[in-house]
Amino acid sequence: MSQYQTFTAEQAVAYAKEHSGLVDPSELVRAEEIGDGNLNLVFKIYDTQNVSRIIVKQALPYVRCVGESWPLTLDRARLEAQTLIEHYQHCPEHTVKVIHYDPEQYVIVMEDLSDHQIWRSGLIAGLHYPQAAQQLGEYLATVLFYSSDFYLHPHRKKELVAQFMNPQMCEITEDLFFNDPYMEHERNNYPAAIEKAVHALRDNSDLKVAVAELKQRFFSSPQALLHGDIHSGSIFVKSGSLKVIDAEFGFFGPMGFDLGCAIGNLLLNYCGAEGLFDKPTAQQAKAQRLGDIETLWSTFTERFSVLVKHHGSDQALCVDGYVSLFLRNIWRDTLGFAGTELIRRSMGLSHVADLDTISDEAQRHASLCRAIHLGRELILHTDVITDGDSLSAFVRRAF
Template identity: 35%
Template sequence: MEFEALSSAELSTYLRGVPSLYSLLNEPDELDITEVGDGNLNYVYFATNTRAPDRSVVVKQAPPFLRLVGKTWPLTRHRMEREVAALRRFGALCPAHVPRVYHADSELFLVVMQRLSSHRILRQGLMDGVVYPRLAGHLSTYLAHTLFYGSDLYLASDVKKQAVSAAVNTELCRITEDLVFTWPFEDHPSNVYSPAFARAEIERLWQSPALRVEVGEMKWSFMNDAETLLHGDLHTGSIMVNEDETYVIDPEFAFYGPMGFDIGAVLANLLLAWFSRAWHDRHAEPSGDAPSYGDWLLAQAAAIWNGFASEFATLWREHESRRGSHFIGGDRGGACAEAFRARFIERLFEQSLGFAGCKMIRRIVGMAKVADITSIADNALRATVEVRALRCAEQLLLRRRQLRSIEDVVALARDIASTRPALA
């Protein structure tokens, strides 16, 4: 039977027919159903009690295809089951930063969740220049808890291996393998380029052996390093915020992979936001000694990594202290464990920078862009921003072993933004 998205009447009847939802929505006679999905994969609805507008939920339903492309790109609907499992797992670890799941239906492949009505998508807020004072602390906590508690550093070996086998997400991992690590580095028909973007910049990507080797290493890591349960698509469109709260949504790409992939995705999106903002800040009216919004964006990137590294190490130490043993074996003085911990986090930083570089490149030359950059109406200016972001991404890949701190990354971004690349 061919798939058809639920009509408003059908969805209203369905929701009122689930006793727990009927009670949650304050026993509605009818529901106002609004389709709000602007993502690549699923249909998304707001369902609101017309008599009690404060009673509202979000409904997501998975069609058997990639919504961005249509029926020519089929996908299994079982991906919704994996998203629900990830939401529940992450919600147990970080209840303050993951929306609650109220109901899931494995026959209709839909989930009903908490509606974050007083929040907005982070990317929209960043484009509007909104400061979120608790953002870095919340995201560093989310990353530290989800990445640590899904790993062998915390889980028993047999439990971890069983969890890996249960979280296989073949189809959506393949999408990432293609869209992030493969197609942007070849003359693929899915790639999309802005009008003033220089062909030479694109060809330089394809023809650089050193860069392609680094990208190949990141792709291999993505495909083989089952380190922890990842969100899998942690960009600024998958985060909802207000001044006091931060929620991570849409873990449909969740799978067991390399820790640095989620961290790199966050850093990549903040850097793209910063490059799109840097020109504006330099041409804005002077404001004395007050920092610019671009300064705040870079400060968030630094605070997220530094906060994550500190909290992750603390969770690790506390767990080993409770257990009375170290991951690397007996070490009464703890010096060996600390040395291993330092090297682990150093390697994780290198990995995160490599993934950040790949994610930035795909957003410049691949099929799925970011509005931070596509909203720049002047084609020449947009191309200037894109080339700068692209060159930063290249350096993150090529120099990921030499960049020793997030402050080095900030300095690199500032240096690249200070130059005006040739676009001819």
């Protein structure tokens, strides 16, 4: 099987038998397609005891949720596999394991995480995983440090930047984060009831200038190898464990982008809490999300600083005082990118279940407006929010 062809369930089973690495691959007998409908085919492969053992993921040559009218590079499968392999090398405890990658069929075989739950699903169900924010902070600090100028020789860094060039997937990000929401565009998707909030956003010239600055930073700051789409839907959790998946948007970019996406999604859950839960549960969930954000950021800064101190290789960058300055700049980027994530998930092409599954229409619309408002305020006030604690206070004042 050399020429690219889209897998059927039967072909996925046969492929898993060949590349699973299991002692007895003949026990693999059945596949279930579990893709989320956006970009790829994803199969769970079950054994004779009906236990899911392996995941087979195949890239499609178009955006699945739109159709063949939106073609998409198959090379994203290579970039996803290589990003995950690179991240696993430095942080195996929090990165899904890639078992096999096929550059002809654009297939990744990876470990099954059926004993985990998608973090977003847990949050929407009102579950709290108290270790998750700390583990995510550790993951981000580790993988971003080891792919940064603090650690890599400049020659190796430049080689990796070239290896992980991902122009087509980055273009999707550029459009969905920095272009579409701020203009009338057919990809935008929001209810007519929030039109007033949308127009106010698009009429804000200061906001557009700030978003332009964020877009320029996204274009031109290859600080580290990013996951590129890190959100609560691309993270699996269980008690004591967190694993990151879905890195097909991986590229070298500004560290604050990954941090901002992660924090932005926690804030989306915050914005939807009053529509998802009764009042006491909503208050508890909102406090937990702010606590998660504080923990994520403090863990990231502490871990990153320790790594620079003990493993940094560039003497100029490791000079006393610079890492603190560097992290202050990363925090400002983080706030801005978190704001763009809140906005694009509320009125752009790709929404989140934290808001869309709110059954009461008025509550859903109010939650969308909260997310748009908070996103705007974060982008415009990056200089006055100094850390996780002050972000929590800022959010509480806003709502």
